[in-house]
Amino acid sequence: MENKINMLLNSEKMQKAFEYAFNDDENTLAQQLALVQIPAFSHEEKARSEYFAKLMQDMGYETTTDEVYNVYTKIKGTGCGPTVYITAHLDTVFPMDTPLEIKKEGTKIYVPGIGDDTRGLAEILSILRCIKEAELIPVGDIIIGANVCEEGLGDLKGVKTFFRDHKDEIDGFITVDGSGTSICAGAVGSYRYKVTFEGPGGHSNGAFGLVNPIHALGRAIAYISELRTPVEPKTTFCVGVIEGGTSVNSIAYSASLLMDMRSICAQELDKIDEQFKECIQKAVEDENARWETERELADKGQGYRFDTSARITAKIEKIGDRPAGSQPDDAQIVAAVKGAFNAVGIDDIRIHSASTDANVPISLGIPSVAIGGGGTGGGAHSLGEWFDPTDAYKGVQRILLTLFTLAGLDGVSEPQLDVRKK
Secondary structure (H helix, E strand, O other), rough: OOHHHHHHHHHHHHHHHHHHHHHOOOHHHHHHHHHHHOOOOOOOOHEEEHHHHHHHHHOOOOOOEOOOOOOOEEEEEOOOOOEEEEEOOEEEEEOOOOOOOOOEEEEEEEEEOOOOHHHHHHHHHHHHHHHHHOOOOOOOOOOEEEEOOOOHHHHHHHHHHHHHHHHHHHHHEEEEEEEEEEEEEEOOOEEEEEEEEOOOOOEOOOOOOOOOOHHHHHHHHHHHHOOOOOOOOOOOEEEEEEEEOOOOOOOOOOOOOOOEEEEHHHHHHHHHHHHHHHHHHHHHHHHHHHHHHHHHHHHHHOOOOOOOOOEEEEEEEEEEOEEEEOOOOOOOHHHHHHHHHHOOEEEEEEEEEOOOOOOOHHOOOOOOOEEEEEEEEEEOOOOOOOEOOOOHHHHHHHHHHHHHHHHHHHHOOOOOOOOOOO
């Protein structure tokens, strides 16, 4: 494979594309800065999607925008190779009213969302220009564009929708996410829940003795905190948000928590999921039983009188489901991507697992990777997020080489990704 990749790299066509990527660097950054100033919280990406589509159309590409605002174009190959889908995500973690003022300090650019994943979007656009300017014709087909809802409670809606409609067409998947030279080849799955505890509520003194949703929530968190999970495969859990109550002197009528569980192993994820639900049930039962004791004392004239029909209930609502999955470190797509990176001088490559858009195709058995773009960055998901565009064009170059290593380049190289058996 190494010789074939080097042949592709040194071809006149790929070198022309590389030169164009270098010369296009300032334009790529300008589009990155324009895109980052269009708010795009998960489920609210319409404006950014429409602008991205226009930029593609201005280059002469016909675009498709689906029901959730994924946007993409199809570059037809010679008809005898795999179909590779390459994308970057449109959404960020920042609410729509977040200030998006661009600040520069030295070579660093500060603005929320500048790297994750606005850089990926900018590189997709540069790749499209490189393909057109260098007249690159793939052997297999390339579907290329941008998708919605990768972050948080977006719950991968964009790629879920795409693969619902196109899974039998795709032989390999690449998502360009942020910056960096590592290769994400494993899918850390997650389940996310909102649990709401409810009771009658009342005055803290006058209604003392009623079941208390906040107390039940506290019991649940205490039980959850004592769960044990394996180190390998890494399996985690976290209560991330709690809400409830009306005042310091009120027994709450409602309290809720948000729960996140993760594992690369679907079986371990299901196991911790079951244990979590048992914790919720135990919390409800124990809170109700606690005040049953008070009722017995009241019947003996030794406790407080209250509504004996009051009970705590818990509603468990799944709000996120990201599938888990894995593939060998030497899988065909991983080896091809690693070889392409090596060919442009990147030898220190970490292969890891994470929660990305690649989760969905990996779980479907479709060879997939998430890779970073050019430049360097930090502070992702924070208001202090920054990006340094020094030599950022190299990201476009290595992704171009990766893409055509997999799909093949007509007259130069054969695809290094097989067509899947459908």
